[in-house]
Amino acid sequence: MEFYSNYCQKKNKSQNYPSLEQRVKTVRELLEEAEYVVIGAGSGLSSAAGLDFGGERFEKYMGEFGSRYGYHDMYSGDFYNYQTREEFWAFEAKTILVNRYEVPGLKLYHKLFDLIKDKNHFVITTNVESQFAKSGFDSNRIFATQGDYSKLQCGGACHDTLYDNEKLVKEMVAKTRDCAIPTELIPKCPICHREMKVNLRSDGYFVEDKSWHEACSRYESFISSINKAPVVYLEFGVGYNTPGIIRYPFERFTYANPNAHLIRFNRDYPEGITENKDKTIGFTEDMNMVLAMLFEPTKGEQENEL
Numbered sequence: 001m002e003f004y005s006n007y008c009q010k011k012n013k014s015q016n017y018p019s020l021e022q023r024v025k026t027v028r029e030l031l032e033e034a035e036y037v038v039i040g041a042g043s044g045l046s047s048a049a050g051l052d053f054g055g056e057r058f059e060k061y062m063g064e065f066g067s068r069y070g071y072h073d074m075y076s077g078d079f080y081n082y083q084t085r086e087e088f089w090a091f092e093a094k095t096i097l098v099n100r101y102e103v104p105g106l107k108l109y110h111k112l113f114d115l116i117k118d119k120n121h122f123v124i125t126t127n128v129e130s131q132f133a134k135s136g137f138d139s140n141r142i143f144a145t146q147g148d149y150s151k152l153q154c155g156g157a158c159h160d161t162l163y164d165n166e167k168l169v170k171e172m173v174a175k176t177r178d179c180a181i182p183t184e185l186i187p188k189c190p191i192c193h194r195e196m197k198v199n200l201r202s203d204g205y206f207v208e209d210k211s212w213h214e215a216c217s218r219y220e221s222f223i224s225s226i227n228k229a230p231v232v233y234l235e236f237g238v239g240y241n242t243p244g245i246i247r248y249p250f251e252r253f254t255y256a257n258p259n260a261h262l263i264r265f266n267r268d269y270p271e272g273i274t275e276n277k278d279k280t281i282g283f284t285e286d287m288n289m290v291l292a293m294l295f296e297p298t299k300g301e302q303e304n305e306l
């Protein structure tokens, strides 16, 4: 079997690299042979699944905020310098509601679960919308490193308890007027009375509670248990925002194990490092399409079966 890490999206060079069908066939074979599958997911997976933070979804759910403050996606809304905390929380609550509470497990995540459910698998993700847990994955096999939309913590991290925010978020949204919540709904830490924040790794006060540490240990044990066994690292939409969490470790693990392969889905950076060039397969194509293809036998295979 031959692998090409330098699969190139430029059309005039594409004849030098395996076709989409060939790469899909190779991935299918690798998954069949693998004893372990490790999924690493970044925001690109949720975007491909339809959980887009800009575009039509933004206009549909956050249009009022966009017109008032002049931004066009939810990331920018998060960094906007609001004049009041009431406005900040109105934005925050709506973002959590539409991305965490009002969204079911999406088709692409379900499809991914169907693909690997019979394999010994584990998920590491920087996504915070709980899509893996909503789509069939066992929460004991998920390590969400960057936090959880559905939790609040002390803004100064004075203690490491996390608090469910569903009821509060829904009340905030219901009571939002002119892009602001009532002052009394601004959450305050029960211990030090500082303002609380959503449990996301956005500053130096991110709380890693007991369950975060347990998930981290489970992930590390899983990775150690692979040793030199056949393993496929499936990486989805991980860019260079935080490459030290998934992208670089996956490259390191692939390099260290002669029986490891890295399948990298990335619209912009599908290439592997030179040292892994024979063990990396890159896809710039739409993940929905490639996953659908993985479930369909190729023409040649169908003929063999007849």
Ligand SMILES: [Zn+2]
Residues within 6 Å of the ligand: 154, 155, 156, 157, 158, 159, 189, 190, 191, 192, 193, 194
């Ligand atoms: Zn506190």
